[in-house]
Amino acid sequence: MSHELSMPRTPRTNALRLIDHLGPQAQILAIALFFIACCLVFTFMTDVFATTGNVLNLLRQAAPNLIVAIAMTFVITTGGIDLSVGSIVALTNALAAILLQQGLPWPLTILAILLVGGLVGLIQGWFIAYQGIPAFIVTLAGLSILRGVALLMTQGFSIPIASGTGFTALGRGWFLGMPAPAILAILAALAGLITLSRTVYGRHIVAIGANSEAARRTGIPTRRLTASVYVMSGTAAALAGIVIAARLGSGSSNAAVGFELDVIAAVVLGGTALIGGRGTIVGTLLGALTIACIGNGLILIHISPFFTQIVTGAVILIAIWLNTRLFSKLGRRR
Template sequence: MSTPTTVPASERIVTTRSARLRAFIGRHIQVIAIAAVLVVLVVFFSATADRFMTVGNILNLLRQIAPTLIVAVAMTFVITTAGIDLSVGSIVALTGSLLAILIDTGVDPSLSFLAVLALGALVGAVNGWFSSYQGLPPFIVTLATLSIIRGTALRVTEGYSTPIKDGGWVLQLGQGRLLGVPIPAILAVVIAAAGWFALTSTPFGRYVTGLGSNAESLRRSGVEIRRIGLIVYVLTGLAAALAGVLVATRLASGSSNAGVGFELEVITAVVLGGTSLFGGRGSMLGTILGALTLGVISNGLVLLHVSPFYVQIVQGSILLLAIFGNTKLWSRFGTAKR
């Protein structure tokens, strides 16, 4: 009778560590992949565009991507619940335009600022009410509000831009700096950090993930899932309103044409970072890296004097590839739809 062989303790430790490493890579493969792509892009543009790695350009890049990152943080919650919000670009246009109009008519800048934030939250509440409480598909609901809000912005402005001449401290939200760093970039970092903490370390974050992965089980555990659905859309509307303020104050002008294609950029950043379009899996770190990647591509192409029309082509292509990887490619690493 043969004696069973005993695996040495050192080999068991190595095997365990190897298994843990494979599991870690499997869970975070998309974040690792987008981080690698970002590094490659930074190296490429650093070698081909002389001004890319200058302090001035990096700060300008951070200021430009701040609105996208702020809304992408909120959109991560929405998509993690298996929803989507297509109205964010229209909210950016309407809130920026109304901010300029209110200030131009003599309304206090602080009141104007609060009013447009409240409007954004209201639009988000409407989206959330129809989607969560009435059971309508979020795609259809937010597509409808996209049209309604964009049309409202065009009607209010009659197609013209409104300059912001005396915005006081509100104007500094888009143009000011703190210790040399653009205020929009600081706001984006703070909001991204808060979003990461909320998604990974709070009951609300667990409810959001549970709503996307198994809503019925979450409901049976006593969680009011409709309220969670409403909250995430309110957050997205609020974030889009803040983005509208940042865009308008950076340009010192509110325009109904602002935010065209903005929703595409935001959704691309979220999906590129590994958040599942089917819900149940969200990555705030991935969203941050996705927004940075899109910003680097846009900024680098401009510095290389590539036509800006190609930026949209590149973004659309990236979105298609990201969805393909999200639904097909990464499933081999254990991150398929749950």
């Protein structure tokens, strides 16, 4: 009898223990493997993809998407969504060019643009958090209104920005051998990672997405925090608008068309739950890089630009399906 009591209770196999250990990270592992696979495929298909010049160019192009995707991770983690980020990019992109053309110093222009983006996010956040209007409806309205305002300001024309200034250096400059936009994106990713995983604010954001009412009853200021993530999203979109205007040397109301779809795809592809309660900055980083990698690689292998969107969308859909169907099942078997 004593011998039976000393025997362990049905010990798990090494495979199950590995699943136990890796289960919480399954979706990040999925997108990491998919990203590596994409890189290997394009490296074998074209000699240009893996060159230093192309990699740095890919990072420069992915930077605006990544900057906004970091903020969108917080929004989606609360169970919300922001469909207006592309229109905010267009509005701030055009407004920056107008202010610079009017002679406003570039540091003040950058500050003003960031404040405009934050204000737009605050207004939308107020309607969502304090008036109870669904985020989808509020930001869908914002998508239309803000794009319309940008078109009205520019009359549909591009507005040139003088080169050789500190402003254009944000889009074209280099620092420590890397493009300035990539540096900004890395700093945004680090800030997002620390905030979401290491601070009380981040834990509260996750709690709101998991169960808003329960979070409110524990004393978490759910309305204020919900509004704050839209301020963050608007500010990040404004920064992306600045980077794009600086890189292209012009402001246009037609900038960032469909931008919000790429941003949301990057966040969801990375493993953040659309229903809220789970967010991952590392996954978002990998998701944004994967989307940039697919777009860049398809161009290099001379796929028609009209076909590129079809391939990109199909690949993202398959990747997310595999992610949720296969790796989530592994996570539930722990």
